[in-house]
Each structure stands twice: as C-alpha cells, then as structure tokens.
Amino acid sequence: MMRQGFAATTVDQICAEAGLTKGSFFHHFESKEALGLAAMAAFAELGMGLYAVAWDAPDVGPLEKLHRLLDVMSDLARQHGELLTCMVGMLSQELALSNATVRQAGEGHMEAWVGAVAGLLTEAKRLHPPRVGFDSDAVAWMLYSTWQGSMLVGKTRQRPEMVIENLRQMRAYLDGLFEPLGKSKSKHPKRA
Amino acid sequence: MMRQGFAATTVDQICAEAGLTKGSFFHHFESKEALGLAAMAAFAELGMGLYAVAWDAPDVGPLEKLHRLLDVMSDLARQHGELLTCMVGMLSQELALSNATVRQAGEGHMEAWVGAVAGLLTEAKRLHPPRVGFDSDAVAWMLYSTWQGSMLVGKTRQRPEMVIENLRQMRAYLDGLFEPLGKSKSKHPKRA
C-alpha cells in the first residue's frame, strides 16, 4: 500500500505476499477498508514507538527532547532513503475526501504526534520563556505538516537528502523560537 | 481524481462527468495514465498562473513578491476550504513509487515552483544581505514541502485555518532569514 496506494493494492496481492489465501484474509478482516485502517494503526504505533525514545527519555529537558525527536526523524530519512513514506499520510492523501472513516483515523494518528510535540513545546516555554509568545499547537501542526510534506516531496524527487535538510531548517526554526538572538547559539551544535 | 485518487477514478466516471463516451476518451488520450499526466500539467499551469501574479508583479522587490506569493497561497486556502488539494501532490503521493513517468512529471512541476521561488530568494539575498547565509534552493524546497504538507494535513483535518496559520509561520520564518532582530519588524504587517 505504501508503494502503490490503497486502491491499486489488491487483496489477492496482499494474500500472495503474506503467503495466505483470500478465505483467510476475510476471516481476519471484515473488508479491505478494515485492513487499511489496521495498516494505518500498526504503522502509527510503530512510528510512535520510535519517536518515544526521544520524548520519553528520562532526565532530559523538553527542548533537548525536541532535538532528539528531530534526530530520530533524520535517522529515519537516512535509513529508508528513497522509500521514506508515511502510511498515515499516504492513505489520508488518497482517501480523506472520499472515506470519512479513514479520514478520521488519519486525523487521530496525526493528533497523537502533534499532541506529544505540543506538550513538549508548552513545557519548553515554561522553562525557557521565549521572547515572543507562540501557540504550541500551531507550531506542532506546522512541524508535522512540514514532516509530511518533506516525505512526499522527498519521495517524488527521490532525494532523501532534501528531507534531512528540511529537518535541519525545522531545527533552526525551533531554535529561533527560543533563542531570538545572541543567546547560547551553539547549545545544540550542528546535528542532523 | 483530486477527491478519490487516480486508481479509484474510473474512465467511465470521467466520461460520465464530461458528458462523453469512452470511445471519445481513448481518441483524445492514449491511456488513463496519459490523462493523469495531462491533469497534472493542466493543474500545474493553472496554479503557476495564479502564482505568477505575485512573482511577475512589475516594480516590486523580491521580498515583497515572496510575501505576495504567500498572500496568493493564503487566498487559495481561504477560498477552497476543506477541498484544498494539489493534483501534483496527490498523484505524486499515490504513484511516485510505482510509476516512473508520473514521478518525473510531478518532480518537474515541483521544480518549476521551487525554481521561481529560489530565484526570488537569491535576488532578495542580493538586495537585503541576511545576517546568516542560506541556500536559496534549500529554503525554497522547504517552503514547498511545507505547502504540500499543509494541504495534506489540512485536508485530513478538514481545517483550512491550519493551512493559513502554517502560511503565517512560513512568513515569519522567511522574515527571520532577512531580519535577524531589531530591524524594521513591521515592514509586512500582519497579513495572511
């Protein structure tokens, strides 16, 4: 589904790759749509597990956690190269306007990521009062949108370096929110 | 295709909506894929026409042109609301990894937008030397990725306000590149 999209992926193909038959498929899944939802959920859980090593790190400040999150995302881009694709973004793009169930599921998975990041941003605001205020949710949605867009464009251009470069700029944007000027600029030296 | 994706949109459906028959369809298009490519090209041309009113404005500086471009994009988000979708992003997402022709076409359309924006950024750098240097192409790709991602996420959340808010933050990011601090902050007062 990540390679071909939802509609172009047939149940027969899935069964062949799984080494099972259609009878078995429809024993486990009520419909093809149900599998799509399950695939999204499984992918999201997998991803959240990876992200969690960043934001669940003990004895680490919220700003550092955000940087570690960007590290994880950069690693993903490096490891998966031209095949870096998000199941949630993929199925949402294809089905959001024609399938309300999938749309809501995608929205939910997105909210989970954004909720965690917004929490870190709010905590970071408390510890490092920024010069100009900002809305944690708005910034988190912005970061998520850029992340999704980067994977989409990076896939189309077959250029994972661009995704990493975009993440570098996200880092700069984030730092800019907390370090308006002059402050400890090299606190998080050239990562990613 | 923007509502359902490429694969889920049948030639019969297209013919019905166009008020024509299949015989006629395959007289004008060699295949369904050819229509997809044509749809992408038509959409890109339409979009570039809208963007052009920003970057082809006479007697206007490059930075102002960039801001007008963001104005155009905000207007698009406002006007199209929950249906704001890019044909290029849509078909690229679905087909980039399984259809090389569509992938290259999508890449080409993306490059056209990015090329124009990178040109403006380079010109702006000449006129308003930024405190820290940046790569025009990298920033342009970042902006485009965020634009694509915002449309994707905004569609999934059914929340066009988020797209507009993201564009606001893109504006701030852009300004931050040229106005490190203290300078004429309200040169482009609360637009978007």
Next chain:
DNA sequence: TCGTTCATACAGACTGGTTGGTATGTAGCG
C-alpha cells in the same frame, strides 16, 4: 485414555459486477 464438541484458522472454488482498452462505425466539415 479416549471420544466428542466446538471454536479458530485457514484453503479453494466461485460470482457478479467492474475495469481499461479495442474494434468498428458514423456524422460533420473543409
């Protein structure tokens, strides 16, 4: 220990509707 029961996990054949694409014909027009 053994037979019975029953639910689960799977296989495989089948179907009715659909799909992209083709073959053929024709109306209109310069």
Next chain:
DNA sequence: CGCTACATACCAACCAGTCTGTATGAACGA
C-alpha cells in the same frame, strides 16, 4: 475525399467479497 471527433458494442481480465469445506487443537466428560 479524407480527416477529426465522437458513439456503440464488446471483451478478457480482474476485483472484492462469499460460500463451503477442512485441519487443528483446546475443553470436557466418562
């Protein structure tokens, strides 16, 4: 006459989903 723009009829392949059957194994009573 010949070319373009369309229509009609048709097809073979395919698709999601169904139906029916079977192997396995746990639970249980005697």
